[in-house]
Amino acid sequence: MVEEPVTILVILLIAQAVLLATTVYYLGRVRRVLRIWKTLVEKERGKPSKPRKRYVVFALACSGNPSREMVEKHVENTFTTYYGKALLAKASPQLIFMDEKARRGVYRVSHLYVKHLISLFTIPLETGECKCLIIPLKTTGTLKKALKIMEKKR
Amino acid sequence: MFTDLNVKDCGSELLEKAATLGYSALACWEHSAGERGVRIVGKKVLAPGSLEELKQSLVKIPAGRTVVSVSPRDTATARWSAHDGRVDTIVMTLENIDVFDKKQFSTMKYYGKPLEIWLSDLRKAGSLQLAKYYRRVNLALRMKIPVITGSGASDWSQLPHPRAAIYLLTLLLDFPEKEALRSLTSHPYSVIAGKVG
Numbered sequence: 001m002v003e004e005p006v007t008i009l010v011i012l013l014i015a016q017a018v019l020l021a022t023t024v025y026y027l028g029r030v031r032r033v034l035r036i037w038k039t040l041v042e043k044e045r046g047k048p049s050k051p052r053k054r055y056v057v058f059a060l061a062c063s064g065n066p067s068r069e070m071v072e073k074h075v076e077n078t079f080t081t082y083y084g085k086a087l088l089a090k091a092s093p094q095l096i097f098m099d100e101k102a103r104r105g106v107y108r109v110s111h112l113y114v115k116h117l118i119s120l121f122t123i124p125l126e127t128g129e130c131k132c133l134i135i136p137l138k139t140t141g142t143l144k145k146a147l148k149i150m151e152k153k154r
Numbered sequence: 155m156f157t158d159l160n161v162k163d164c165g166s167e168l169l170e171k172a173a174t175l176g177y178s179a180l181a182c183w184e185h186s187a188g189e190r191g192v193r194i195v196g197k198k199v200l201a202p203g204s205l206e207e208l209k210q211s212l213v214k215i216p217a218g219r220t221v222v223s224v225s226p227r228d229t230a231t232a233r234w235s236a237h238d239g240r241v242d243t244i245v246m247t248l249e250n251i252d253v254f255d256k257k258q259f260s261t262m263k264y265y266g267k268p269l270e271i272w273l274s275d276l277r278k279a280g281s282l283q284l285a286k287y288y289r290r291v292n293l294a295l296r297m298k299i300p301v302i303t304g305s306g307a308s309d310w311s312q313l314p315h316p317r318a319a320i321y322l323l324t325l326l327l328d329f330p331e332k333e334a335l336r337s338l339t340s341h342p343y344s345v346i347a348g349k350v351g
Contacts, residue, residue, distance in 0.1 A: 061171060061174075061310075061311075063311070082326070083325075115321040115324065115325060116321075116325060118317060118318050118321050119318055119321035119322040119324075119325050119326070120318075120322075121314070121315055121318040122273060122314035122315070122318045122319050122322050123277060124311040124312050125311075126311065131309070131311040132311060133171065133310065133311045133312075133313065133315075134315075134318075135174075135175065135315050136315055136317060136318060
């Protein structure tokens with residue numbers, strides 16, 4: 001007679017715990033921890049991590065009118081000079097969007113080489129009379145967010 | 155609290171850009187414009203050929219709001235500038251790189267003298283010079299000598315974004331990220347704070 005309510009109580013408690021765990025999982029915290037743990041395990045096993053894309057939003061402070069080609073060429077040349085052709089191929093930086101009037105743009109690069117790309121912004125872009133300083137604004141994981149930031153910071 | 159301890163000409167445009175990039179203090183060789191949200195102190199870089207020349211140059215510099223840096227050409231000058239209280243930093247450039255050995259760094263550590271490096275030198279350096287630079291900077295870091303990074307900018311387009319400069323130091327010279335940050339913030343600021351109070 002006494003055992004029945006205890007069993008029901010235990011079952012209820014377990015159900016509540018399961019419900020709580022599911023809620024927390026879907027809130028993202030546990031999922032994030034699990035993902036980090038999985039990455040660490042994969043790293044130890046020597047499995048190469050999946051390259052993800054990152055979008056670097058930048059602004060240009062210029063004394064002339066820079067064109068898209070100028071920026072592309074400058075980044076490609078400096079990347080090769082400082083880090084070599086091999087890393088250029090791996091990083092594959094691509095200027096995917098540039099607003100020449102607003103002097104802002106978005107670079108796409110592999111997540112492993114974001115720092116390499118940003119570090120090159122210390123080298124000024126100088127061609128003829130045009131002098132430019134490249135200012136990194138933000139790095140995002142999606143193009144949509146990058147474009148939103150570009151619009152916002154205008 | 156980003157600080158650049160080596161700017162050649164602080165014009166009004168450069169000061170505006172520096173404020174935009176987040177710099178709070180600059181040490182300038184020449185400055186014509188007034189402070190525009192950025193604290194400015196003077197900067198003197200001495201490159202004496204001999205010890206006597208250094209002593210004569212130091213006497214001429216009035217004490218006050220000027221950061222005094224020495225770029226020594228020989229060992230005697232380097233040792234002297236390490237323990238002279240009037241000298242704020244010792245500059246390692248591509249020309250005097252051979253002067254910096256373990257003993258020089260030991261002296262600098264004993265007297266608490268920071269080492270100053272310039273990003274403009276990193277841009278100019280060839281692969282052999284960069285290798286020498288890398289070895290010496292890492293020796294200084296291992297010996298826990300404060301390393302200060304200056305841009306050496308002569309106009310606004312050469313002023314680097316602080317985050318980009320930190321990444322360049324981390325990737326090119328293997329600075330630990332925290333030390334790279336300190337080389338642009340607390341280390342140079344402590345030199346400037348001693349000048350302006």
